[in-house]
Amino acid sequence: MSAINITNVSKIYAGGVEAVKSVSIDIADGEFIVLVGPSGCGKSTLLRMVAGLETISKGTVEIGDRIVNTVEPAERDIAMVFQNYALYPHMTVYDNLAYGVKNRGTPKAEIDARVTEAARMLQLEKYLDRKPRALSGGQRQRVAMGRAIVRKPAAFLFDEPLSNLDAKLRVSMRGEIKQLQKRLGTTSIYVTHDQLEAMTLADRLVVLNGGEIEQIGRPLDVYHSPASTFVASFIGSPAMNLLRANREGNRLHFGSQTLETDRLSTLPTELTIGLRAEDLRIAQAGEQSLTLKIDYVEELGAQRLVHGNVDGKAITAALSPEIELADTIALTIAPSRLHFFDPTTGKRLPRPLDACTSTLPQATMLEPAAG
């Protein structure tokens, strides 16, 4: 168990492609960090550099207080869980679990104790004599995790470990991973492209885009104040609606439609406005609103996703299924729930309403994530 410090790490491939660009993350002891981003954003490369499977082009990686740039993977005191499990197909579950510790010259009695302990934790006791091919996907995934646990490493590295499982199993394994990590208190880095997995697992999220960090923060902080339009559209499902708007005084013009709030005067006149689908609601009579022409509706049971357009710009709203829908509906949003972004850089602009959030009815304080 130890902290991991990633300092100005870059990965430059032969040919000059820079997959990871000067990334720095300080990971506290016992923290669960999730690297999330679309494919090709460098998240796996970064993880593999920490694991020692890729060389580090620039910068340093410290595990504990030791710079491990040139240390062999086996000596880094880490364990890795792979997407396709990477179990040794010819070995029994027991041997798969024991292989790593056996190679370190651990005495037989201790190997046995550790394997039994890990198998008990993961409910694999019954399967110790089986070969991986006789196991289901979820069981294989558990064996892969068991192999990591048995090592008692300073850090767990997860490389999209749940991507090969079906949706239902993914949810339950997600819970298991979270619980296990809390129980063992081992520092973990988890790579995923699934924002839901990222939100639910992470103590802190690292959103990567094009090899650079877009934002680091606790899941709810990232959700409530995304640092850029990229993060805004990546975190949260359905994705945040992003609309271009012109500001005139305290008025926001979305094409021909207008919303008016106060204290917008500090913002530039050209804006990208972010509206979370779940913050949109049906306007009461007399309230100012945007008129949404409904294109189609997705029923989710508890929610209904209404896809439509405001003056030709696509908008998705998550509404209660009890609400009667017409062809067009009037939507409104609490001013405190608006997100403002610079339309050219995509960076978040401070919310001018922050000072008075407590006076607005819909506003809630941003809850920091527990822990």
Added chain:
Amino acid sequence: MQRAKLFDHVILLMGVFIMIGPLVVALMTSSHEAADIHRNGLSILPGGHFVETYQTVLTKQGGFTGKITGLRMMMNSLILGLGFAAGKIILSMLAAYALVYFRFRFATITFWMIFTTLLLPLEVRILPSYEVMNTLHLTNTYTGLIVPLLASATGTFYFRQFFKSIPDELLEAARIDGAGPFKFFIDVIVPLSKTMMAAIFIIMFVYGWNQYLWPTLMTTDESFFTLVRGIKQILLVWVGSNIPDYNEAFALAILAMLPPVMIVMIFQRWFIKGLTESDK
């Protein structure tokens, strides 16, 4: 449905007759006396001299020096076949391991160079090979018989393709588990290649067993004669009024066929597995 089944059986049976027929004839003919065969030609019914013929073939000391027996030839063939197969597997596995898992300069070119030698039959390089062995004084030795033919483009190619199909994550997992290149090879690659090894073993055993030209060239000492050469030797006595020992030739042919057939039958399941599935 029923008719289709019948038809299938007819085709299969025809196949069986065509394939097995000559073997049965050879087996049956070998149980007649040489003079009989000379007079009546091949026969499909058993003669009465089965045990005698095979006993003679296996134990009679023949050849110019009068020391070589069928048993001896069989052993030589076995040594050649097994040495071939084992040596080729070891060598081509190591070569393929190097090609796939180690990044050295010119790896691709090396591979293609090995690969193109597939196109060259043994006969092309048989004289230079002989010359080398001769200079090293390795003619009339098992070493000389086996070693020059061990490098195998076919084997290297098959193993390379197989190793490439093993997921990289397995190597990475092993690296994290603290297995070095040697340990990874022994602990992971070798057990995973079992079926592949069986397949290559069969191919190479039969190849080695059936070698004719190379042993003929390499060995003049009769104690190194192989079965395949022995058959030829029997028919060579046709001078004057001598009748060649047809029965013994047939018996030898049958004996020469048995081990490859047995190997194929025993390893059949693995063979097919090795060539079709990559047990991952």
